[in-house]
Amino acid sequence: MLNPEDNDLLCRVGPGAPMGELFRRFWMPAMVPKELPVPDCDPVRLRLLGEDLVAFRDTNGTIGVLEERCPHRRASLFYGLNEGCGLRCVYHGWKFDVDGNCVDMPNERAETDFKHKVRIKSYPAKEWGGYIWVYMGPPDRKPPLPEFEWAMLPAAHRWQKKWLYNANYMQGLEGELDTCHTTFLHRENDTATLSPGLSEAHANWQKDGMPSLDVRVSDYGYYYGSQRKMDDDAYNWRITQWVLPSNSIIPQPIFPISSRAYIPVDDEHTMVFGTSFNPDAPMTKKDTDFLETGLGAAPKTFPGTFIPETNKSNEYMVDRDLQRRGSATGMPGVNNQDRAIVESMGPIVDRENEYLGTSDIAVIAARRILIKLAKDLAAGQEPDLPHNPALFGVRPIDVKTRFPDLDDVVIQYRDKLGP
Ligand code: FES
Numbered sequence: 001m002l003n004p005e006d007n008d009l010l011c012r013v014g015p016g017a018p019m020g021e022l023f024r025r026f027w028m029p030a031m032v033p034k035e036l037p038v039p040d041c042d043p044v045r046l047r048l049l050g051e052d053l054v055a056f057r058d059t060n061g062t063i064g065v066l067e068e069r070c071p072h073r074r075a076s077l078f079y080g081l082n083e084g085c086g087l088r089c090v091y092h093g094w095k096f097d098v099d100g101n102c103v104d105m106p107n108e109r110a111e112t113d114f115k116h117k118v119r120i121k122s123y124p125a126k127e128w129g130g131y132i133w134v135y136m137g138p139p140d141r142k143p144p145l146p147e148f149e150w151a152m153l154p155a156a157h158r159w160q161k162k163w164l165y166n167a168n169y170m171q172g173l174e175g176e177l178d179t180c181h182t183t184f185l186h187r188e189n190d191t192a193t194l195s196p197g198l199s200e201a202h203a204n205w206q207k208d209g210m211p212s213l214d215v216r217v218s219d220y221g222y223y224y225g226s227q228r229k230m231d232d233d234a235y236n237w238r239i240t241q242w243v244l245p246s247n248s249i250i251p252q253p254i255f256p257i258s259s260r261a262y263i264p265v266d267d268e269h270t271m272v273f274g275t276s277f278n279p280d281a282p283m284t285k286k287d288t289d290f291l292e293t294g295l296g297a298a299p300k301t302f303p304g305t306f307i308p309e310t311n312k313s314n315e316y317m318v319d320r321d322l323q324r325r326g327s328a329t330g331m332p333g334v335n336n337q338d339r340a341i342v343e344s345m346g347p348i349v350d351r352e353n354e355y356l357g358t359s360d361i362a363v364i365a366a367r368r369i370l371i372k373l374a375k376d377l378a379a380g381q382e383p384d385l386p387h388n389p390a391l392f393g394v395r396p397i398d399v400k401t402r403f404p405d406l407d408d409v410v411i412q413y414r415d416k417l418g419p
């Protein structure tokens with residue numbers, strides 16, 4: 001359980017909130033490049049960490065992320081005209097470049113020199129690893145881009161998608177750090193359309209619903225191992241990586257690997273950036289078919305939006321007959337099942353009334369670390385991780401082995417776990 005004060009500290013991400021400040025020390029994936037396809041394309045509304053922003057790609061192809069409201073009389077720059085290396089407010093014509101400088105003020109006489117006194121809040125943005133990233137922290141703390149393994153690979157090795165969760169980021173992240181639920185929530189009676197890796201994983205999850213967990217804190221967050229007993233006296237070990245502040249990299253017995261970033265839109269909404277990747281080879285058509293269709297697929301979203309078609313308004317397409325026939329939820333798709341259950345907890349779950357057991361130790365550890373880092377930062381101690389980009393490049397594993405101890409598994413598979 002968490003008391004309401006700590007729960008607030010964990011979940012609130014707006015400007016000035018301790019956790020909001022911690023997120024503001026990291027580059028965050030915020031958009032997919034197709035949202036800003038060409039120079040001078042239409043501006044796009046972007047809400048991030050509780051701030052309303054507008055993103056645009058200027059005439060030179062440089063991406064700008066500005067506060068949505070014009071500093072003159074607060075009109076929305078979403079309606080602005082993106083032309084001539086800047087975004088022009090349509091109310092009185094003030095124009096801003098990607099760095100937030102006011103470059104034209106056609107309603108003021110030149111002698112007032114007013115234009116040089118006005119700036120709009122702007123945040124640095126960069127394309128990297130298939131996403132557009134934004135940094136919202138102090139300029140003098142701006143770190144290098146994080147070297148996630150998938151971000152360093154050629155684009156053909158990865159498959160990416162963005163979608164909305166109607167819940168606080170931590171609820172989604174906690175689902176990723178909770179291997180135990182896979183046995184229950186994701187039990188299916190027909191696994192024919194699962195990818196080979198997910199199919200094997202599903203069989204392992206069903207063999208042992210009481211995995212024992214072991215957490216090792218690290219410079220980048222932690223990794224935890226879950227040990228499940230298999231029929232043949234071996235163990236199925238899944239080692240999941242949690243990379244601060246809200247990235248999970250979860251394993252499958254065979255590629256692709258799945259990495260997710262839970263990026264707060266605000267306290268009660270989250271954009272998930274899902275990246276599946278194969279470090280050793282480009283994705284095949286078969287790989288991407290599994291990722292786009294079938295039970296393990298990322299959600300299908302309404303055209304032109306990131307809103308999953310299967311959602312609360314249609315009760316996540318629950319089929320009670322399917323549920324009676326053995327599918328735990330009767331809901332189509334692993335991803336949909338996760339989202340349904342995370343959203344069902346409410347926008348910010350009441351953690352004061354939980355009863356946590358031994359299967360929740362990884363969730364508990366993540367909360368403690370995040371709360372400590374946010375408090376440390378509020379007391380003036382900056383996090384080290386953002387300035388060590390290579391530490392982001394860790395990898396999970398899912399293996400069968402006779403080692404009963406996590407540290408022995410790590411030694412055995414050291415080279416597969418990344419730096
Ligand atoms: S409100 Fe934007 S120029 Fe006046």
Ligand SMILES: [Fe+2]
Pocket residue numbers: 175181182185186334338
């Ligand atoms: Fe899940």
